[in-house]
Amino acid sequence: MSKAMSPYVNRDLSWIEFNRRVLEEAQDPTTPLLERAKFLSIVSSNMDEFMSVRMAGIQDQLKAGYTKIDFTGYTPQGLWKRLIKRTGQMVSEQYRTYREVMRGLAREGIHIREMDDLNASQAAAVEQYFRTIVFPVLTPMAVDQSRPFPLLHTKELYLAVLLRDPDEELEAEPYFAIVQVPSILPRCVALPVRGNSKKLEFVLLEDLIRTFIHTLFSGYILEAVHPFRLTRNADLTLNEEGAEDLLEEIEKELRRRRWGMPVRLEIADGFHPHALDLLQEELEIGDHVVRIGGPLDLSFLMRFAGSIGGKESLRYPKLEPVYPRELEEHELIFDTIRERDVLLHHPYESFEPLAEFVQQAADDPQVLAIKMTLYRVSGQSELVQALAAAAEAGKQVTVVVELKARFDEERNIAWARQLEKAGCHVVYGLVGLKTHAKILLVVRREADQLRRYVHVGTGNYNDSTAKAYTDIGLFTSHPIIGADASALFNEVTGYSSPYEWQAFSVAPSGLTEQLFRLIDRERRHAEEGRGGYIAAKMNSLSNQEMIDKLYEASRSGVRIELIVRGVCCLRPGVPGLSENIRVVSIVDRFLEHSRLLYLRNAGEEEVYLSSADWMTRNLTRRIELMCPVFDPSLRDSLIALLRLQLADNVKARELQASGGYERMRPAEGEDPLRSQFQAERISSWKKALPHLEQA
Incomplete structure (x- = not known):
């Protein structure tokens, strides 16, 4: 390992890599088009949560003057700059993919139209929709000396409006107003069919409002109308010790969340500079302004894709869950x-x-x-x-x-x-x-x-x-x-004295210790010539002590295979540290969410299922549970499931020592194996899972 390389991957940079894997599914031409649209929606939703929680936390550290280096080698200042650059690159890539997906949908007869592209009957229909449904819901919010800047809610879509009084000089400063795009109405408005056409056509609600927004400001000249969106700090700060009623305290905090500190401002390309100056000044947003080359907030694509009737060839084959x-x-x-x-x-x-x-x-x-x-x-x-x-x-x-x-x-x-x-x-x-x-x-x-x-x-x-x-x-x-x-x-x-668990391992009191004991046991097996093998599946791995314990086992010869869907701070494949550790991530049709642990235990195999990821919050600040699977046949089924996923060579990506991921590909002469679709095809997966070659 080079001197410059930390033994650990930074958690937030690892998250960026995870969201990139989600974006890759939207970019994959073999993914059905409406499913690609859904993956684009997930990328946006993921980014919103990341901004409102993780980036907000770093912002809090910066404002507090916190400069300490974390265990992965980053200061808050250095990490903030790196994340701004990486998330900006991802947004640009996301919108390139959006345009590609929209072109593909257009070839299939599904269009999101510009207002200028509508024919006369469609234009009349949307004007009627605006006047009867949309107009009564809209509220123009003027900003001037008598009317202060309004409270802007997090993750809502707004239109910034610049106006001129026709009786004033052209050099006079324009008037400023804000109109919220009502989230209670569908973002995509269906258009009447053109003649005998079978095309499905829509317009975006914000485009419709922009076209008729002059009706809200009679007597004024419109100078500019552009959409924007604000993301606020959404982390709850609770004083549980002092709260007489936790439920009421959380209700209060939810109300406070609406005006948490701004973290990110998204604006449309071409946003008027005067309007941007006003927003930056009022919101104190600094330089975290993201210019978007397309519709703001692509999370609407999830509902949009679900609203399209028929078109089954543009979706994954329907799965009907079987009754056990x-x-x-x-x-x-x-x-x-x-x-x-x-x-x-x-x-x-x-x-x-x-x-x-x-x-x-x-x-x-x-x-x-x-x-x-x-x-x-x-x-x-x-x-x-x-x-x-x-x-x-x-x-x-x-x-x-x-x-x-x-x-x-x-x-x-x-x-x-x-x-x-x-x-x-x-x-x-x-x-x-x-x-x-x-x-x-x-x-x-x-x-x-x-x-x-x-x-x-x-x-x-x-x-x-x-x-x-x-x-x-x-x-x-x-x-x-x-x-x-x-x-x-x-x-x-209730009040209960400490209990001697017979089967369970429970966080925060004993789960970490039990996991350490199990890993150490595999290490002793390896050191004494009986071999050592661990396979574990989880959503995230970021606890430093747990990573160090896995490194220790790897150095003793334990072979470790991890299926970690999201964040992974462990750096595999580093000589002298983790060359016996392999990490894969599977991102596919379904969100991999199960937590499993398998230990070979010198032939006396053990399997556990758990609610806990191997993150600090799960192991120290949550009540979590790990339970053994005693039935040998069920144990064998879960081992076979882990082997199936570890053999995936279609949707699995393998974590590299660099912190990046490489997509698995079938070796020469090897058949493609897509673990989710392998499990999906069988009516009783527990009996029919292939017994892959022993790990």
Whole structure:
């Protein structure tokens, strides 16, 4: 390793590389066109979160005069400059790709038109739409001595308007006003069909408003109208110790988020310099102004692509999740789980059994209690409805709702209030810790004993994301796991002395230590000639101590293969440090979200599933859970799944020592293997996964 190269990749620069991999999917000509549009939307949404959280944090450090070098070798000042340059390059590349995708869609008869391109009937239709639907919603906000600069909300689209009084001199300073493009209306407005044409045509809402904006300013001459968009610091700053009611405190912080410090200003190319000067002065935005060569905020493409009827050739083949056949053996899910553990693999298998399980528990007179953690929940959650029904049926229902799930706080507050009204005991976790563990416990009276039924998962109890994220869930009635599950809820909801976990490893109290023990055990196996092998899958790896532990194992001869979708601060392939470590990232149709750990353990194989990434926040500031998979057949299935993904040579990228990624390609004579599509084609993936060559 060169003297200039840090042993670690910077977290934020690694994130840039991840978003670049997402952008590559939008650039890939083999990706269907409407899916390419969706990937462009994801790039924008990712960038918004990065700006409002990560860049905002660096900005706070700069304002505080913080100059300390982080463990990857960067000061806040140096990192800020590097990130501004890298994100600017990515935006330029994103909009080049946008224009390419739009040209491709146009060849397929799907157009986003300029207002000047409309025929007479289309122009009349959009004018009618403006007058009846749009105009009543618009509010012009003038800025002058009597009317102060308005509060601009984060990530909303606005039009900056410069006006002249026809009675004043031309040299007079123009008047300035702001008009918000209403987010409550569709961003893409469908146009009437031209004659017998089969083309689908749209105009953007902001272009429509610009065309008729003079109706808001009668008597004035329009000089310029240009769109802009502001991103604010969106990190919540909570004083949990001093908050009498955490729910109310978070509601207050959500209101404060609207006027967090500006982080980024996006403007359209050609933006009037006078309007820009006014915005920069009022917002104190500094020089982080991004000029955009196209529509601002491409996140609208997700809804746009979903609104296109037909055109199935422009999408991925439709996936219908299968119902797990193991759960069809008995009418009640309890009867199956009592006989055997069951593994669920989303999105290839349906999320329905989770809601059914809770609904059956609600209807079953033998069920005494239901306990569950909720981190991110969908807008129309059947699971929450089932929990409410269980409480109304007289069950003891306890729900740990994480109010501090970033950007889902408002939805979680609404669910918390609804569950409380239904009679559930709602708990907001422990002070200073987010509850990120995914666990569901049902206590049932059977004969002369109580039996615990448990579901442990790697993903949120969210039926919407379960269709787009790959996650693993385990149904079990194993008594040791059941006892640990009860103890975990007792620790979160009440006062409980430290518990000696039998199966679980729980953060922040012991998960790191257990991971270190398991890695050290593989290291000893390697040093004593029994070989050592670790395979792990996660979303992010950024904890320095964990990386150092993996480096130590690598130097002792342990072979380590990591599937890390997003941020990875570990630098693989460095002689004398990490030459035994391989890191791959898979970015494909579904978001890889499951967290798995496999250790060969000198032939006594062990597999764990977890809610935790190997990041400092997960290991030290969250309640996280890692659970062993005891059933040998299920263990073998997960090992086969890891091997399948490690063999992906279509959508996998391998991390290089430089910090960049290289796309995997089939070797000469080797067949292409796309792991997600391999899993998708089989109705029962657990039985049919190929047993690839042993690692």
